[in-house]
Amino acid sequence: MAVFLHLPLFTAFLFSLFLLHHHRVISEPTQDRQALLSFISQVPHASRISWNSSDSACSWIGVTCDSTNTSVIYLRLPGVGLVGQIPPNTIGNLTQLRVLSLHSNGLTGGVPSDFSNLAFLRSVYLQDNMFSGGFPSSLSNLTRIMRLDLSGNKFSGDIPFSINSLTQLTGLFLQNNNFSGQIPSINPGGLVEMNVSNNQLNGSIPRSLSRFPVSAFSGNINLCGNPLPPCNNTFFPSPTPAPSSIEPPPLGKKSKKKLSTGAIVAIAVGSALILALLLLILLLCLRRKKKQQSKQPPKPPLPASTAASRSVAEAGTSSSKDDLTGASAEGERNKLVFFDGGIYSFDLEDLLRASAEVLGKGSVGTSYKAVLEEGTTVVVKRLKDVAVTKKEFESQMEILGKMKNENVVPLRAFYYSKDEKLLVYDYMPAGSLSALLHGSRGSGWTPLDWDHRMRIALSAARGVAYLHVAGKVVHGNIKASNVLLRQETNKDASVSDFGLNSLFSVSSSPNNRVTGYRAPEVLESRKVTFKSDVYSFGVLLLELLTGKAPNQASLGEEGIDLPRWVQSVVREEWTAEVFDVELMRYQNIEEEMVQLLQIAMACVATVPDQRPAMQEVVRMMEDMNRVETDDGMRQSSDDPSKGSDGHTPPTETRNSPNTVTP
């Protein structure tokens, strides 16, 4: 009975003993051997690859095992007449492979998808075969690859951005294929050798690759940018060339003729008078040449060949020269200037070829949403009618670039040239307060609930106060479309487009174009101030309370602005009429609405000195919020499980002893 019971155990013991024994003595990469045999039996090859199945796989030609002979780590079969496709479950099974060299064969088809199992692969030599299909996606997971040679095949399609997951890459060889499209911004830091020549690539060369020689890019359809000649601008319309009336062809032809006749006369007579004439002509010619040089319109805003080699500092020194000479060729040496602590690393060329979508045409220019190839999304604001010199522009940018606050949309970079002034901001996918309040009310639209409005108002107030206090920057363009929502709920909103007024002439500055939010005194003084910001912010609060756009005609009387309208309604008879009907569904918020209305009315006082400072506005709003927070009333909106309606706090909180009612 006992023996019977222990019999299975005994056999198990014997079996494991056998395994151990087998392992020690034969020491053969059994699974890899099977995969290799499977490979060689399916792929026709030259006869010198005669893997004798009675030998150890580790002794086969082209096969190298690790020190314990448990797995194959190198497979080198170059130029052995392999033809046809690599079958699945063969080389892809060699999971410990470090080096794979199959170059100079006749392999066809795609690289099998099970190559993604080869996680330890360091070197891949597949060049000079007849592989086809897209860039092998199974390789883009193999993050240890250092050297990847796919050259001399028939690969086609895009070079994927996912190449960047090969962070160890030092050599990338894609030449002599049929890759098309643009070169992605490939930037493994250690890349020392790279070649994409003789493909069908077009577009601009990413800055990360501009250090490689011309021969690494030659033989493509239409590549441009450093180290090749600069690109034509594809993102923005190319800057309008200088007025054509300046073109001097008649003068040019004349002086050329004069030169030749002058020379003949000089030879004939050789007098001092003619010499003087020659001198004069020479001078004329020189002048003409100079003129032509300066009139040549800059085709792309940035010739990368000059920009990349210059530092920001160098570009800065040229700016003073620009200011003196007006528009000179020096101006083209500008580049995208990033502020410290930024999170982006792209260049103007990347930006110019990003896919762009117009977000809006505002008072200062057009905003684009630009999606860069690597997936980064930024907002590019293209300023129009900038009326300051480069130096003034740069010094204002320096101030604005320092504004870093969670309620302020950071300015990340700027670009200034004679023809183009660009600002780069973070993209806020959640949209603007304006869209949320007045956007199209299709399906999926939910009215902005009271809590959310309060939080947006407070966070926007904090942003403006930060600009005023920390940066001494007047926002100058406060309006609902410049209050952008953040997705992180605790930050709520940020203000954008601040501090741009000083870049424009008085008549075209944004605050003078935007009615509705403009403080009455700005109409005359044409200058925005901290107090005019407070007025604009007051209008914004009224907009949140009433749900009416300040420049909207539906305010009853024509030509009446929102503050006057609210005042008139309130004066005549205190009714709930002023408030947004959407807010009527929430209970127990009247008191807060009235408090906020009082703050708003203080902000829109006609006399600037009667308006509170922005930091006081913040404090008043915080005070009013604190009462509610202590009540526990604010909880509901933080809880996504609760709908936007049914904002009904328990009655006992209303009557709780710590309720402070001013």
Ligand SMILES: *[C@@H]1O[C@H](CO)[C@@H](O)[C@H](O)[C@H]1NC(C)=O
């Ligand atoms: C390759 O690996 C797969 C999965 O591990 C296995 O099913 C298959 O039999 C292997 N092929 C060879 C030839 O070893």
Ligand SMILES: *[C@@H]1O[C@H](CO)[C@@H](O)[C@H](O)[C@H]1NC(C)=O
């Ligand atoms: C394989 O090797 C064995 C001995 O190791 C040898 O007898 C046999 O001839 C070899 N077969 C071939 C095809 O070379």
Ligand SMILES: *[C@@H]1O[C@H](CO)[C@@H](O)[C@H](O)[C@H]1NC(C)=O
């Ligand atoms: C591994 O295989 C090779 C080739 O068959 C052999 O020379 C070597 O002794 C083996 N090493 C071990 C540790 O088994």
Ligand SMILES: *[C@@H]1O[C@H](CO)[C@@H](O)[C@H](O)[C@H]1NC(C)=O
């Ligand atoms: C390779 O990456 C893809 C996604 O790109 C993923 O689904 C797959 O699991 C990865 N494979 C390996 C072996 O890491």
Ligand SMILES: *[C@@H]1O[C@H](CO)[C@@H](O)[C@H](O)[C@H]1NC(C)=O
């Ligand atoms: C290269 O790709 C283009 C399409 O991008 C195709 O028309 C052409 O035939 C291909 N050339 C070769 C040699 O495969």
Ligand SMILES: *[C@@H]1O[C@H](CO)[C@@H](O)[C@H](O)[C@H]1NC(C)=O
């Ligand atoms: C590059 O070529 C593709 C077609 O192969 C075309 O769709 C694309 O617009 C071209 N891009 C540029 C910048 O020329």
Ligand SMILES: *[C@@H]1O[C@H](CO)[C@@H](O)[C@H](O)[C@H]1NC(C)=O
């Ligand atoms: C790139 O490849 C082409 C074609 O093979 C060759 O002529 C050129 O010299 C290579 N350039 C570099 C930098 O390797």
Ligand SMILES: *[C@@H]1O[C@H](CO)[C@@H](O)[C@H](O)[C@H]1NC(C)=O
């Ligand atoms: C730039 O545009 C001009 C004319 O618009 C054209 O002749 C030239 O080939 C273009 N250059 C590039 C690199 O696309």
